[in-house]
Amino acid sequence: MRKLRTLLALVAIGSSMGMASYAAAAPQSKETIAARSATPLTTDELFQLYSNRSWLWKDGAGYFLSKQRRFIAATGRGSAGSYGVGRWFLTDPGKLCFKADWHAKSGSAPALTCFSHRKKGGVVFQKREPDGEWYAFKNAPIKAGDEYRKLRPGDYVSASLKKIQSRLSASR
Structure with missing residues (x-):
């Protein structure tokens, strides 16, 4: 049971890290790009x-x-x-x-x-x-x-x- 919880925690951490990198790589609108500068x-x-x-x-x-x-x-x-x-x-x-x-x-x-x-x-x-x-x-x-x-x-x-x-x- 303890190993299962550890495995689930690692999967959750990996998933959230993957989502963060996906969000950072998501295409941005031309308005967002223009507004940044x-x-x-x-x-x-x-x-x-x-x-x-x-x-x-x-x-x-x-x-x-x-x-x-x-x-x-x-x-x-x-x-x-x-x-x-x-x-x-x-x-x-x-x-x-x-x-x-x-x-x-x-x-x-x-x-x-x-x-x-x-x-x-x-x-x-x-x-x-x-x-x-x-x-x-x-x-x-x-x-x-x-x-x-x-x-x-x-x-x-x-x-x-x-x-x-x-x-x-x-x-x-």
């Missing part, structure tokens, strides 16, 4: 990119207020809706983060979300930290499919947030 955005560039803009998502949005770096977000509708309230902040090199307390019918919980940004030749690359993949966030000139097109000046969140807050308060 790109320059991180400065805090000024990030501030200009996000300040007083709403990032529209599939089922909601997040708003980055410049005043006190407040962050608000709302997703979903009706009893399935949730909202987040917190702060956004910038760190060098090239990272945007927002930390919010998220509220839903089931309760509330804090969450921290970060995105790294780099630029090369007029293209801004972005990836969600820690495990996201690099992709072209903003091209020059801007393309129809750029995620950057979902960043809109103004507050697209407050009205939805108030409705969800109201529904959640009534259900408690």
Whole structure:
């Protein structure tokens, strides 16, 4: 039995080492390759990119207020809706983060979300930290499919947030 456990442990170690070398040898996207040699955005560039803009998502949005770096977000509708309230902040090199307390019918919980940004030749690359993949966030000139097109000046969140807050308060 002891020999069997030792053998299984060695197989597991060998397998994990093989997977690590496979992952290192896996082909990388052209965005990942380009982003590695790109320059991180400065805090000024990030501030200009996000300040007083709403990032529209599939089922909601997040708003980055410049005043006190407040962050608000709302997703979903009706009893399935949730909202987040917190702060956004910038760190060098090239990272945007927002930390919010998220509220839903089931309760509330804090969450921290970060995105790294780099630029090369007029293209801004972005990836969600820690495990996201690099992709072209903003091209020059801007393309129809750029995620950057979902960043809109103004507050697209407050009205939805108030409705969800109201529904959640009534259900408690």
